[in-house]
Amino acid sequence: MIERIEVFVTELPIRLKRIFSSGSYDTGPAGQLLGKPVFVKIHADGVVGCAQIRPISPGHFVADTTQSVVAAIKEIYGPNLIGRSIFDIEAITEMFDLRLAGNPAARAVLDIALHDAQGKALGVPASSLLGGRCQDTIPLEWSVSLADDIAVMIAEAKRAVDEFGIKVLCLKAAGKKGWREDVRNFEQVRKAVGDDIVIGVDPNTGWTVPDSIAAMEAMRPFDVGYVEQPVGRRDLAGLAEIRRNAHGVPLMADESLFTIEDATALAEAKAVDVFCIKLYKVGGLTPARKIAAVAQGAGIPLNCGGLATVSTFEAMAAAHFCATIPARRTFGAAEFVFGLGPIGRDPLVAEGAPQIRDGAVAVPQGPGLGLILDEAALEKATLLREVVTR
Known part of the structure; x- marks a missing residue:
């Protein structure tokens, strides 16, 4: 007790x-x-x-x-x-x-x-309590902050790729200069990191529906990997319209997805192609598994978000969740890279902290989260x- x-x-x-x-x-x-x-x-x-x-x-x-x-x-x-x-x-x-x-x-x-x-x-590891492992290593995504100077965004993107082997980047978008600037930023980062890196875009609800459609079309020649939550969290009709005009570019829900009821509504509206699950946003591992079940029933793949800033404990909770989802039902890579050392070591971990290797991380095998x-x-x-x- x-x-x-x-x-x-x-x-x-x-x-x-x-x-x-x-x-x-x-x-x-x-x-x-x-x-x-x-x-x-x-x-x-x-x-x-x-x-x-x-x-x-x-x-x-x-x-x-x-x-x-x-x-x-x-x-x-x-x-x-x-x-x-x-x-x-x-x-x-x-x-x-x-x-x-x-x-x-x-x-x-x-x-x-x-x-x-x-x-x-x-x-037993926490993943064993959630259905067992389908994946032992989790590929990682690096979220690139907006900046007034595109050179700053390029430097961050290149560090992720060159130093840590990251293969999926997500560029923050919808800055003060409008969607055309977002397209120019995307083109410059693409030129800097090459064609082998998946690059998505996250406007964090900062675009309108027409902006989203125009921006996605303008980015297509530069191979945009996905677009995450371009419009407001409750605008399911707007998301559905963007999706109908996306010409194959996957659309991801983040701010629109907090609860199991949100997941059901998004699926029924056929509003998005991907669900982004963040443990702090949905309430932990228990509701995350339930949302994953809704996604499976609707044929919607999952992405795992959350920066886990200098917190290996937060990062490994997400890693154990990711490990229980078959690779074919996942999309992109997990966002918790900032909990694994690139911006500072987590001082609270005495033993068990895993290392980033070739853009991915192994899920701990020890009891619970596997950290001491x-x-x-x-x-x-x-x-x-x-x-x-x-």
């Missing part, structure tokens, strides 16, 4: 700033809680399940903040978990729905920690700690 839950807001070793059409991605200055990741330890029957999620607000499309995640766990979710079995996932998911609907980042970090605890209790926490590093990084007990 769950005896105690510890919640930590932890400092990051670097500050990451990125630009999106819908706002900025900023982990914040040192010492500030807002923008920092939340680490959770669930103590139950001699095992400790660990997980970490960084809410990406403010400045982006998910409502959770660091403070709201801590409050949701401390005041609502945590007290209702005490005394429950770590294996009662469906009952816990129902409790989340009934006690405090929404709050996907808070739900995600708890759901992942529960799976880590289950894996440790049984001595550095307790001293956690104590040093802690900005705020809360404890939930009986």
Whole structure:
């Protein structure tokens, strides 16, 4: 039974700033809680399940903040978990729905920690709890930030390809200069990295329907690999119209996909070709598997997103999920590369952190997430700690 839950807001070793059409991605200055990741330890029957999620607000499309995640766990979710079995996932998911609907980042970090605890209790990897492995290595995508100077975007793209062997890039788009500038950016990056690299585009809802159709047509000569969420999250009719005019360029849903109900609506509307699942956005591994089932029924492949900024714990949760999906039902590559070292090593991992090799990463074989926490590093990084007990 769950005896105690510890919640930590932890400092990051670097500050990451990125630009999106819908706002900025900023982990914040040192010492500030807002923008920092939340680490959770669930103590139950001699095992400790660990997980970490960084809410990406403010400045982006998910409502959770660091403070709201801590409050949701401390005041609502945590007290209702005490005394429950770590294996009662469906009952816990129902409790989340009934006690405090929404709050996907808070739900995600708890759901992942529960799976880590289950894996440790049984001595099996988290992927074994989700249906077993279909893939042992996961190809990685690199998301390239918008920049006023295209040379900055080119340098980032070339670093991803040349230094880490990345074979899939995603260019942020819908900057202030309009879609024609996005096309010029795409052409320049394509020339810089060559024809063998898949390059997608993510306007983060910043284009209109006519802009999207025009931009996709203009990018076709440069081999655009896919377009991710060009228009607003609730504009399923607009997405469907873009898809009808895409001439074979796959259209991916991100901001439109938070829940199982969203997945069903997107499938029924025939609005997109691909679902992008981010664990912090959908609420963890349990709902991710359910959305994957909707996708399978509708013949829609899956992409795994989320930067996992300097968080190997967050990255490996996504890796275990990806491992359970057959390669033929996946699309592109997984986005969690920033949790694997390119912008800084995760200080919270004592053992088990995998390395990027030829643009891919191996899924850990150890119990749970397969990572060993550095307790001293956690104590040093802690900005705020809360404890939930009986």
